[in-house]
Structures are given as C-alpha cells and as structure tokens.
Amino acid sequence: xxxxxxxxxxxxxPSPYISFPLLKNPNPRIFFRKRNNLCLASASDTLxxxxxxxxxxxxxxxxxxxxxxxxxxxxPPCKVVLKERPSYDEKHRPIHYVAASExxxxxxxxxxxxxxxxxxxxxxxxxxxxxxxxxxxxLSELACLALYLMYEKKQGKKSFWYPYIRxxxxxxxxxxxxxxxxxLWSEDELAYLTGSPTKAEVLERAEGIKREYNELDTVWxxxxxxxxxxxxxxxxxxxxxxxxxxxxxxxxSCVVHLQKVxxxxxxxxxxxxxxxxxxxxxxxxxxxxxxxxxxxxxDRPYKAGEPIVVxxxxxxxxxxxxxxxxxxxxxxxxxxxxxxxxxTEDPQYQDKRLVVQRNGKLSVQAFQVYAGKEKDAVMDxxxxxxxxYVSDPSEMQSVLSSQGPVCPxxxxxxxxxxxxxxxxxxxxxxxxPTTLNEDESLLADPNLNPRRRVAxxxxxxxxxxxxxxxxxxxxxxxQLPDHTVSPCPAPYAPLLK
Numbered sequence: 001x002x003x004x005x006x007x008x009x010x011x012x013x014p015s016p017y018i019s020f021p022l023l024k025n026p027n028p029r030i031f032f033r034k035r036n037n038l039c040l041a042s043a044s045d046t047l048x049x050x051x052x053x054x055x056x057x058x059x060x061x062x063x064x065x066x067x068x069x070x071x072x073x074x075x076p077p078c079k080v081v082l083k084e085r086p087s088y089d090e091k092h093r094p095i096h097y098v099a100a101s102e103x104x105x106x107x108x109x110x111x112x113x114x115x116x117x118x119x120x121x122x123x124x125x126x127x128x129x130x131x132x133x134x135x136x137x138x139l140s141e142l143a144c145l146a147l148y149l150m151y152e153k154k155q156g157k158k159s160f161w162y163p164y165i166r167x168x169x170x171x172x173x174x175x176x177x178x179x180x181x182x183x184l185w186s187e188d189e190l191a192y193l194t195g196s197p198t199k200a201e202v203l204e205r206a207e208g209i210k211r212e213y214n215e216l217d218t219v220w221x222x223x224x225x226x227x228x229x230x231x232x233x234x235x236x237x238x239x240x241x242x243x244x245x246x247x248x249x250x251x252x253s254c255v256v257h258l259q260k261v262x263x264x265x266x267x268x269x270x271x272x273x274x275x276x277x278x279x280x281x282x283x284x285x286x287x288x289x290x291x292x293x294x295x296x297x298x299d300r301p302y303k304a305g306e307p308i309v310v311x312x313x314x315x316x317x318x319x320x321x322x323x324x325x326x327x328x329x330x331x332x333x334x335x336x337x338x339x340x341x342x343x344t345e346d347p348q349y350q351d352k353r354l355v356v357q358r359n360g361k362l363s364v365q366a367f368q369v370y371a372g373k374e375k376d377a378v379m380d381x382x383x384x385x386x387x388x389y390v391s392d393p394s395e396m397q398s399v400l401s402s403q404g405p406v407c408p409x410x411x412x413x414x415x416x417x418x419x420x421x422x423x424x425x426x427x428x429x430x431x432x433p434t435t436l437n438e439d440e441s442l443l444a445d446p447n448l449n450p451r452r453r454v455a456x457x458x459x460x461x462x463x464x465x466x467x468x469x470x471x472x473x474x475x476x477x478x479q480l481p482d483h484t485v486s487p488c489p490a491p492y493a494p495l496l497k
Contacts (some may be wrong), residue, residue, distance in 0.1 A: 069163035078111035098276045100302040112295035122147045122264035141267040143212040146247040164271050179325040179450045183249050192455035195432030199319040213244050258289045270294050279312035281331040327457040334371040336465050339497045346492035348396050374468035385417045388494030401450045416487035418477045425470040
C-alpha cells in the first residue's frame with residue numbers, strides 16, 4: 001500500500017483524520033466565523049493540537065456509530081466491532097479501532113464492505129476517463145479525494161457520507177499511536193527529527209501538497225458536472241491552504257491501495273479500513289477488491305476484543321511516520337539510504353561511469369541499508385568506492401577490460417576506503433542532537449509528549465542502523481593485515497551523502 005512522490009505529485013499511503021472546514025455560512029470566503037462556540041472552518045480549532053476541547057453534538061446520536069450506519073446502507077453481517085482507546089490529549093475524544101467481535105481463525109473474512117460504501121475516483125467523478133486524465137496530469141488521487149470530501153463536509157448532515165466524515169474528524173489524523181503525521185507538526189516539533197533525513201522528506205512532501213493545492217481549480221473546471229451540486233466558490237477560494245493540507249493528510253492516512261483494479265479505483269477510502277485498522281509491518285492481511293466489495297481476510301487467529309491489524313506494505317519507518325504517524329520497532333523493511341557519487345572532476349569519470357553502469361549501478365548510486373543487514377550493505381558499497389580511488393590510467397584500463405566489479409586493491413587503498421566510510425557514519429551520527437542512551441532515557445518517561453516519543457523512536461532506530469554500519473566498517477579495518485599502512489591520497493574520492 002505504499003505511495004511515493006512522482007513527478008512532484010504526492011502519492012502517499014493510507015491516513016487517519018479528515019478535519020475538513022465545516023462552512024455553513026453562505027459566503028465560503030469567510031473562514032473564521034463562530035456560532036455557539038463551534039468553529040465553522042478554522043484549522044486551528046478543528047485540527048491543530050492545543051485547540052479547545054472538542055464539542056460533540058447530541059444530535060449526532062440520531063446517526064448512530066459508523067458501523068450502524070454502514071449496516072443500514074448495505075454492510076452485511078461481519079465479525080468486527082468498534083472499540084475505543086483513550087487519547088493522550090484530554091481535549092480530544094478517544095480513538096476508535098476495529099476489533100474482533102468473536103474468536104477468529106486465519107482465513108476468516110472479518111468484513112466485506114460493498115462498493116456502494118467505498119469512495120474512489122470512479123465513484124467521485126463518475127467518468128473513468130476524466131479520473132485517469134486528472135491523475136496523470138498535475139493532481140494526485142489524494143488531492144481529488146480530499147477535495148471531494150471537503151465539499152461533502154460542507155453539506156453537513158445532508159451528505160450521505162456525513163457519518164464517515166464525522167468518524168474521520170474524530171480521529172483527527174491521529175494514527176494508532178494517537179499522533180498526527182509530522183506534516184502537521186509545528187516547526188519546534190519538527191526539530192525532534194534533527195539529524196534524520198526524514199525531516200527533509202517532510203518538508204519536501206509539504207511542498208508537494210502546496211503544489212497540488214495550487215492546481216485544485218483544475219478539478220473544478222474539468223469536472224464541472226460533479227461540482228455543480230455544490231453552491232460554493234472554486235476550491236482555492238473556498239478552502240485556505242491549511243485546511244486543504246489537513247484534509248490531504250487525513251486522506252493520505254486512510255486511503256487504501258487496491259490491487260488488480262482499474263486506475264480510477266486503485267485508491268479507495270474504505271469505512272472500517274485505516275485508520276480504524278492498525279498497521280503492522282509483519283502482517284500479511286490486506287484489504288482486497290472482490291466482486292462488488294472490498295473485504296479483509298485475516299492472516300492470524302484473534303480472540304474476541306483484540307484489535308485487527310493489516311499489512312502497511314514494505315515501507316521504512318520514515319514513511320510510516322509521515323504517512324500514518326507511527327513507528328514500528330519490528331519493521332523488517334526499515335532502511336536508510338547512503339548516496340554515493342563518482343567525482344565528476346575525476347579525469348577518468350566517464351570510464352568509471354561505464355564500469356558502474358555495466359555492473360548495474362549509477363554514477364549517483366543510492367545504497368539501501370536495511371536494518372539487520374548493515375554488513376551486507378557495507379560490502380555492497382566497497383567495490384563502488386574502490387573504483388573511485390583508482391587513479392592510474394593503466395589500472396583503469398585493466399578494470400575496463402575485466403568482467404564484474406573488479407578493482408586492484410592495495411592495502412593503502414582499502415584503508416582509505418574504509419576510513420572514508422567510517423568517517424561518513426560517524427558524521428551522520430554526530431548530526432543527531434542526542435545519543436542512543438539519551439534516546440532510551442527519553443522513551444522510558446511515561447509522560448513523554450506523544451510526538452516527541454514517535455520522533456525519538458524513529459531517530460533511535462536510525463542510529464542503530466548507523467552504529468551497526470560503523471561497527472561493520474571498524475571490524476573490517478581491524479582485520480586489515482597491516483595497520484601501519486597509511487591511507488592512499490584520493491584527490492577524486494567518491495562523494496558520500
């Protein structure tokens with residue numbers, strides 16, 4: 001279910017809350033009117049942590065809970081129930097989650113949601129050709145889905161989707177650890193990620209959402225038949241950017257990537273799906289499209305009352321945090337990237353470029369360092385780095401004529417390569433403001449701020465990977481036969497970042 005950013009468009013994975021602007025006034029340009037202490041469209045009052053205590057209307061009781069509404073509208077009998085866990089913030093309502101209503105065995109169908117209760121672009125736009133056009137132009141599926149639900153929220157209780165939108169609002173974009181995506185954190189809170197490449201990813205993703213916002217009016221003009229039912233202004237006049245960003249992040253956290261379906265149905269919002277379902281990296285259960293429905297077949301036994309989990313796709317913890325607001329300590333897909341690049345000032349750059357391409361690498365190569373496989377990753381980097389240290393033209397010709405990543409390796413070259421790697425890993429570790437021991441102390445505090453907790457979990461796991469890489473490199477240095485050899489000078493050493 002992983003989504004990636006392609007061509008400056010953010011294709012992201014499932015996300016939790018949709019605090020969309022609740023504009024009831026006839027002039028949707030007025031975003032900050034209040035009535036009876038209920039904010040109509042203020043981002044700070046509807047979403048941002050630190051806002052006033054949530055107000056729940058008793059009139060909402062007429063709709064019942066989400067599952068009751070779904071049963072009234074075609075959900076067949078199922079084997080799950082909605083339960084709740086308390087929020088870390090007393091100002092916010094408890095978080096709902098899907099649990100087994102009875103004992104389940106692996107292979108049981110937990111629920112089957114009919115397509116009439118699933119939101120896809122095919123359903124939203126009504127014309128699959130238009131849907132494909134939009135998603136291959138400048139707008140992602142997520143932007144279109146977010147815009148649709150924002151307009152639906154303006155309809156209030158007149159909207160068919162009111163009970164679902166109300167549930168997404170209740171979740172407030174919080175993942176299973178009750179934390180919003182760092183896309184919605186303050187600048188001070190983003191500082192928790194200092195030293196981590198995730199911080200730059202968050203800022204880049206936010207810029208992508210801004211670009212999407214600037215293209216929103218495209219949907220209005222291209223899909224006029226859809227939006228003519230909404231007596232409101234065009235998107236960028238009806239919704240300020242902060243409101244759209246909150247809605248986008250909400251859709252991001254709950255959208256499901258369906259397999260083996262038409263393009264216009266591949267990203268779906270499924271009631272009873274995320275964020276009510278918890279994600280787990282070591283789970284293999286997935287929401288799947290079947291005839292006329294989206295169903296969940298569990299991959300493990302459950303006792304009645306236990307929360308149901310699904311697979312989040314092969315995503316590293318950085319993506320899990322950005323997309324869903326949580327970090328998985330047991331994530332076998334967790335990884336860091338080490339980028340190595342041949343020095344373009346090297347007189348033999350073109351020859352070296354041919355060699356790396358012949359061996360399936362690039363002149364700027366991203367090496368994936370998986371948790372638990374750090375030594376393998378270091379071993380994979382060595383031939384590439386050794387090539388960068390070759391300076392003698394005759395040696396370069398020998399490399400060009402050889403098969404495979406073969407480089408003459410002298411003791412001084414090997415020491416230089418390993419020293420560069422060790423310095424690199426030490427430098428990355430020094431970029432974090434805290435040590436591993438300090439991270440452990442922070443996580444031992446039961447009162448630690450939830451956002452600080454997940455950020456600390458992330459950087460702690462990153463540091464473990466870097467420490468393991470450094471240890472593997474140091475071990476190789478210790479195994480060199482002659483420690484008196486000085487590293488070779490390397491005027492055109494590869495670049496690491």
